[in-house]
Amino acid sequence: MTNLAEFLVRTASRYAERPALRLGTAVTSYAELDRLSAQTAALLRAQGLRDGDRVALMLPNVPEFVVLYYGILRAGGIVVPMNPLLKARETEYQLRDSGAVLLVEWHLAPGEGGQGAAAAGVRRFVVEPAAFDSLLTEQEPRHEVAATAEDDVAVLLYTSGTTGVPKGAALTHAGLRHNTEVNAVDVQQATPQDVFVGCLPLFHIFGQVCTMNAAVHSGALLTLVPRFDAQSVLDIIARDRATVFQGVPTMYAALLQCPDTADADVSGLRMCISGGASLPVEVLHGFERRFGCMVLEGFGMSETSPVVTFNQPHRPRKPGSIGTPIRDVEVRLLDDDDQDVALGEVGELAVRGPNLMKGYWNRPQDTAAAIPDGWLRTGDLARQDDEGYLYIVDRKKDLVIRGGYNVYPREVEEVLNEHPAVALAAVLGVPDERLGEEVAAAIVLRPGTSATTDELQHFVKERVAPYKYPRHLWLVDALPMGPSGKILKREISVSVN
Template sequence: MSPSLESLSSLPDRRAASDPAAPCLADDAVTLNNAEFRAAVESAAAVLHGHGVGAGDVVAVMLPNTVDLVVTLFAAWRLGAAVTPLNPALSADEAGYQLTDAGAKVLVTAGATAAPVPVVAPGELKHGAGPAPAVPGSAERLALLIYTSGTTGRPKGVMLDHANVTAMCAAIIEAYELSPADSSLLILPLFHVNGIVVGTLSPLLAGGHVTIAGRFETRSFFERVRRCRPTYFSAVPTIYTRLVELPEDVEVDTSSLRFAVCGAAPASAELLERFERRFGVPIVEGYGLSEGTCASTANPLRGPRKPGTVGIPLPGQRVRIADGQGRTLGPNEIGEVLIAGPTVMRGYLNRPEETAKTIVDGWLHTGDIGYLDADGYLVLVDRAKDMIIRGGENIYPKEIETVAYRLPEIAEAAVIGRPHPVYGEVPVMYLAPAPGHPIDTDAVRRHLAASLAKYKQPVEITVLDALPKNAVGKIDKPAIRRLDAAARTA
């Protein structure tokens, strides 16, 4: 079952027609075969249609990892609408911004919420009356609006059309040799494009099935693997770190697993080797970003896997390294990573200037720094701007600093990433007071907590008389990192 331009909108019907009783989706409480999946999508589409959702609209969904979230995706696509998934950990301010910026028609979520749009409870989706009109699939129609934090203020909506998503799934299916015999165990959040594309859409399009874990739990993970018998899963380095640190007496059965995928943050060669040696499962490390519909490179499933690299370009994609003038560099020459191919986003929603800076002559400028080795494997040497990756979650310091600057007593604010043995990095904040205004760090914490998700909040706040500056008077973050490292050493 290979992806086609109508794959997303018609997939439930094709699966039900092909093998109605075959397994399709399961979560911690619900199991659906193909026929039940189609019925659930039809019911949800009827409910959304009753709320005025139609072609060109945007449906927002803020749910934990459940079958309901996947059903909502396909119900919206059936109506010709796009979907913007929200992290359930977002504050009311953050969620309200995304809903408004995306122009969401409705929000599918559980529990009470002061959303600026009509709310549909997931239970309501199960009681749709009559089939809603199905809109024919279109490659150019918007499929997903994935919000990614920017380095200058509010998050941006990454526009991915159906052509982007189906091309990405086709690349995953080809690279990982997915077939109807495959099934994934989804442990990454479904508000990330990785969870949507690698963990859910690709196996479903290949004819396989998906088991959705409501949340990742280290102690019970391998028991879940034993019961569900997945052939692969995708995770971030933090999860692999927790798994290799399990007590040696924990019983595991990994015989069903063909491979595991690692992405979202750099993983050390030592971590990958420890996991493979202990559990006998090869890890395929890759690299990508939301603007590229998830993944652009990966170490090959068959062929040399090079620890310390993020592999070779996935099928249909091109990667080159460029200098500051856009000239292509040769092997082992360090520059900016550029990506081209059918997975490059349509652009940022309502941000034509930022889109024009990011996509130049069809090439996506990632802002990441790296090089291609002599064999064409990509090696990353630095990350975009000052981004912090905490357990696979992208955190942009500017967003936190912007909130801090709302307090009049703060003259200078800088957030950096501090190394952490489990999460990879955690955010820490350095502040300098305005003259005559002492800073109460507890008050700052309360202020940040009112506007930021918990994972973005600094684990430590340090107040200095003034923050280090560089030669042109800008806050010198490398100097702050050195200061922070020295303080920890002392």
């Protein structure tokens, strides 16, 4: 097996009549999903797609995303997943940078994608379910799967741009296959009886590999959620007797704050997984108390296909930790001179393994800077305990240096999240003439609660060293978030008195 699409072919041969996808009341079997992807491959080839051509996929969490994803791979193309909410200039940039030959867009998209495609001179194909189904029925299925090498690119996934201009992480068939297998077998221990909740966006690496690909690998049912809404997700978990839920911290916080959880039947859940950002320990414990399902936290990034470490089921879980490296993956913690730090000390997390990207698309200098010696520099600061468990301290670039003292925003955010009125908190550094940087915090309060900034500042001041508590605090209605639910600190409007 080389081509990632062969997972679907293999699963369909074993579990042809088992349900693969569900959206509302519509259910697609694995035999149907296999056929539809084969017809999609035939359609793409008939329209001139060649091996290695890039096809941009701009759809929400609908069955057509899965059909097209595997169809593109099956035809020998490279999938370029894109957020359906991108603006025209962002779409144009990614289409030009990737060299995509086609943009496939959802019929209910706001139209920005089409404008971007026109500006980039890229063909656009609009997917409307009934018309798309009709078009596919006219195609003779292309049952064969295009031959690919281990290091051929399968997915070109653009990073969120938190460290500058978005770059295309070139993920290989071998890297994605390895990470999918480890997730499905080692981490999730998934079976065909499992039901995965598909509320993470499939255009994002977390939802794409850990939910969609892992479900297909296992022959499990993927129940799709096009738009996350806490109450709707709870209803779907109950309706489908879902067994595996995966989300980012903001999703867990929303489920925990949902007012109608007393009667929510989530008894089918056997595993909850958090990633994408650090999960506040208070949210973790609150969720477990409310819903009775343990939350296991891990760490990953687009460049690592994505999972690097995880609180694995066969080892004790440590709240606040991102766990230990997954199978075949190595990690190191390095100082500014690229030397290993002492046990318990903070260093930059570096990763090596079969899950690493091939590089940044057409960016050899950026690739060499990120992977200078076979070890990917993640830009995350972490420490490791004597049992090998890792703890993310913060992003290296988010480190606040206040008067020569290092302040890690994650630590201050954890304290703020302990306050009963705080729903979300983002701690960051702001310029200060005297100290270089000062600690600041933007805070979203829970619905129906109240708290003053003075009260919140005092709450933190009592719990951290004097140089760590935020001197500037302000209340906001919401925090800016990326497509995966990660808080985008660079976009926070700073309010300093």
